[in-house]
Amino acid sequence: MADNVTLTQEDAIFFLDMIRSYRSPNHIPQLKVVKPYHKIVRNNILIEHQLFIRVYKEVRHILSEKEAYILDEVYNNGATLKIVGKSLNISSERVRQIRTFAEFKIGKEVADRYSIKRV
Numbered sequence: 001m002a003d004n005v006t007l008t009q010e011d012a013i014f015f016l017d018m019i020r021s022y023r024s025p026n027h028i029p030q031l032k033v034v035k036p037y038h039k040i041v042r043n044n045i046l047i048e049h050q051l052f053i054r055v056y057k058e059v060r061h062i063l064s065e066k067e068a069y070i071l072d073e074v075y076n077n078g079a080t081l082k083i084v085g086k087s088l089n090i091s092s093e094r095v096r097q098i099r100t101f102a103e104f105k106i107g108k109e110v111a112d113r114y115s116i117k118r119v
Contacts, residue, residue: 006116011055013116015051019103019106023110023116024118025116025117055110060072
């Protein structure tokens with residue numbers, strides 16, 4: 001996938017669906033469900049993974065250094081929260097909290113940038 005391809009609103013909705021953002025028009029509230037991106041992050045050859053990362057890179061700049069590091073490790077390398085926590089010397093629960101907040105921030109940015117409204 002070329003980097004110069006313009007991302008569409010459908011691409012943005014795909015990203016929001018992958019992070020289970022409530023800002024997606026497809027969102028169905030559920031508790032304790034594995035986020036769909038876990039199925040694609042360990043295979044960077046997949047078109048879906050490449051699209052997911054392209055949308056992420058578009059909004060990554062809004063994150064703090066720690067938030068970006070955590071999402072980079074999870075999204076690009078398929079790292080577990082435990083592994084990321086060890087590298088940062090924090091608990092896996094704290095990594096989960098930071099990841100959740102970072103995904104909330106990028107979900108808002110993606111929805112705003114691509115004018116996505118919930119129906």
